[in-house]
Amino acid sequence: MREDNCIFCKIANGDIPSKTLYEDEECRVILDLGPATKGHALILPKNHYANLFELPENEAEYVMVIAKRMAAKMTEKLQCDGFNLVQNNGETAGQTVFHFHMHLIPRYKWDNQLIGWKPMQATQEELEDTMNTIIAE
Ligand code: AMP
Ligand code: ZN
Numbered sequence: 001m002r003e004d005n006c007i008f009c010k011i012a013n014g015d016i017p018s019k020t021l022y023e024d025e026e027c028r029v030i031l032d033l034g035p036a037t038k039g040h041a042l043i044l045p046k047n048h049y050a051n052l053f054e055l056p057e058n059e060a061e062y063v064m065v066i067a068k069r070m071a072a073k074m075t076e077k078l079q080c081d082g083f084n085l086v087q088n089n090g091e092t093a094g095q096t097v098f099h100f101h102m103h104l105i106p107r108y109k110w111d112n113q114l115i116g117w118k119p120m121q122a123t124q125e126e127l128e129d130t131m132n133t134i135i136a137e
Helices: 007-012 057-078 124-135
Strands: 020-023 027-031 041-045 082-086 102-107
Touching (some): 020 057, 027 057, 057 082
Antiparallel strands (some): 027 041
């Protein structure tokens, strides 16, 4: 399940070389070309799914298993102090490559990186209203 002209299909399947940290039949883990921190990696399923909605549940589970294993290995090897797992889903959320990928970003006490959001304020009523919107049948 590849898509023509998808760079991550080509990387995941080995048609374009990459700095590969791990590979199996389902996925490849590579170093990001523009790292947020040392060791910033991307988990790429070998099948083409544009985004989280297209990703089958069993592959979604597997991505998290690989994230957990890689985080343990990278913590040992890089001596990082924490991790951010990030998946930008959709253009509005910052997705630029439309082949599903999970960012695995090692964090260091000294890294001074900005990964996050500006907390807004919400009243109890607004939270209630949002909750009801989401859970409504
Ligand atoms: P996103 O904005 O979540 O779609 O993330 C795309 C990521 O892919 C960015 O962090 C880029 O630095 C990274 N990237 C783009 N092209 C390549 C490539 N050829 N090899 C490795 N990483 C790449
Ligand atoms: Zn693809």
